[in-house]
Amino acid sequence: xxxxxxxxxxxxxxxxxxxxxxxxxxxxxxxxxxxxxxxxxxxxxxxxxxxxxxxxxxxxxxxxxxxxxxxxxxxxxxxxxxxxxxxxxxxxxxxxxxxxxxxxxxxxxxxxxxxxxxxxxxxxxxxxxxxxxxxxxxxxxxxxxxxx
Numbered sequence: 001x002x003x004x005x006x007x008x009x010x011x012x013x014x015x016x017x018x019x020x021x022x023x024x025x026x027x028x029x030x031x032x033x034x035x036x037x038x039x040x041x042x043x044x045x046x047x048x049x050x051x052x053x054x055x056x057x058x059x060x061x062x063x064x065x066x067x068x069x070x071x072x073x074x075x076x077x078x079x080x081x082x083x084x085x086x087x088x089x090x091x092x093x094x095x096x097x098x099x100x101x102x103x104x105x106x107x108x109x110x111x112x113x114x115x116x117x118x119x120x121x122x123x124x125x126x127x128x129x130x131x132x133x134x135x136x137x138x139x140x141x142x143x144x145x146x147x148x
Contacts (some may be wrong), residue, residue, distance in 0.1 A: 025120035026064060033057045033112035039109035043131035057110065061088035064117075087113070 017025070036053045039045065050063075065088040069081050091113075092105055 023121060026060075026067075027118045029060055030114045030121070034111045034118065035061060037107055037114065041104050041111065042148045051099060054098055056094040057114070058088075058095045061091040064088070084114040 024118070033053065033056060037057060040050050040053055065081075065084045068084055091110065094110060098106060
């Protein structure tokens with residue numbers, strides 16, 4: 001099975017899932033892409049697959065930044081929104097640079113950032129379940145459905 005055969009975003013648009021399931025899916029998408037980036041770092045993969053992984057990673061970060069910006073607007077500190085947007089921009093630029101020249105150190109940093117984001121989201125999901133306060137990626141926000 002090729003790395004292109006799985007779609008980490010498939011469930012993110014499934015409106016039949018609960019908000020908690022959708023947030024968990026986002027977290028697991030960060031982890032799935034961390035695994036794919038790590039595989040790309042440690043072994044040679046075909047150019048098409050490598051490009052798809054880099055594009056998917058940038059997309060996930062931009063998607064998440066926009067999700068926070070547009071669907072979790074109330075209560076999210078502006079500096080938190082800006083930080084997430086800066087990380088998304090970095091991931092996009094890093095993907096562009098890696099498409100030109102592979103850099104194992106940069107790939108390793110991207111893997112670490114994806115795993116960290118996954119852990120952050122899952123940790124905050126746990127806090128949300130305990131307190132009733134909606135959070136995403138450590139950003140405290142007013143509870144709203146993802147797809148309203």
